[in-house]
Amino acid sequence: MALEIERKFLVSGDFKSHAYHHEQITQGYLSSAPDRSVRVRIKGDKAYLTIKGISNASGISRYEWEKEIAIEEAKELMHLCEPGAIDKIRYYIECGKHTFEVDEFRGENQGLVVAEIELEDEKESFIHPDWLGKEVTGDNRYYNASLVKCPFTKW
Template sequence: MAIEVERKFIIKHIPKSLLGNKIKQGYLQSEKKRTVRIRTVESKKNKAYITIKGASNKTGLSRYEFETEIPFNEAVYMLKLCDPPLIEKTRYIYEIDNVIWEIDEFHGMNKGLLIAEIELSNENQKIELPDFIIEEVTGINKYYNSNLQKSPFTLWKDKFSK
């Protein structure tokens, strides 16, 4: 099991000319101490994963994560077992200065939300922020995908408050 170190940011736009993959994900379990996620990724080679994540540390930067690929058709069935609504998004990969950013454009009940994430090798790793970054939201619970499933972005009264 690996430790995931990740920072998350609200962004103002998606850089041009990026190709994305459609993602659907749902949660078989979603609590403060752990989440169990099912994800499908539609691409030339459809893929699917089951992911178990532990609680975040105090900074919100890192947590234990176990992820393994599962058969796509089984994941489609497992998504039916998840509480609605499913998280629907398009993921774009943006690489700059040998750093990979995962940019998510949310759809459905989270339409209008744009988030960029970057995985780091450690919590103290320095990064240069691209110009499309608005604000860091690392560790703010409402921006976790599992919480977006329970309290979708389109229902927020104040879209970008903490």
Template sequence: MAIEIERKYLIDLEKLGTLKNGNKIKQGYITTNKDAVVRVRVKNNKGYLTIKGSNIGVSRLEFEYEIPLVEANEILDKLCQKPIIDKTRYIIDIHNHIWEVDIFHGDNEGLVIAEVELKDENEHIEFPLWIKEEVTGDIKYYNSNLMKYPYSQWKNSYK
């Protein structure tokens, strides 16, 4: 059984500085409900099918499988709900943790989120200076929710 333990944060890009070697990611959702999400992702010319269970605290089941790129693109185009999530991910290794910084584009332009995966829910994290606010568990920041309620529309409901 694969378990993902992850925390999410808003960040201050000015304190972060210059980012290099980002990976373009396009991802879409076949289904989203309270019990599970099924998503397709294209990253670095590879396709992935991912199934995630519902959150229990900061943990959830996660299963990910590489699929042919042609099939991933066809699923994104023909089977996924729109809009597709478009972002650039930067990997930063700091304080013995790998941070994934996502800069969103398209309908989610302006949103920047950092995620850190943990080995244990109670694992100690040394926060980089660029961390502003934890948003773990706030559903509006879930990628599956950003597809339904893009950041560009938050001024009318969330912000």
């Protein structure tokens, strides 16, 4: 297993003009238990099965295992997922030596835009672009597994 070190932020302002690529993402959860989640994701023309563990006390680090699977398999697994799905467009924005992944949610999470940045170390510094808003790292409401159960539009 690999350790995922990631921080999350709300987004305000123009970020799309900075993106070098974007793609559609649809995902569902085979399990969204608080201590582990098992996700099926279709991202562009690829698909993945991902298992994530519980976050550490800071909310920044957690274990993640991911494997690419055939799109046909992912579509079949989607039928086994818990009710609800995540539908979003992901924008990729280079900023210094890092890449922000900015998710613009659709459907029941319409209006929510969240930026994530993966780091090598929890204390690693990075550039904060002007469209980067309030940090929500560790706030479980912003985890995709939580947004399936309690969508942003129902807050």
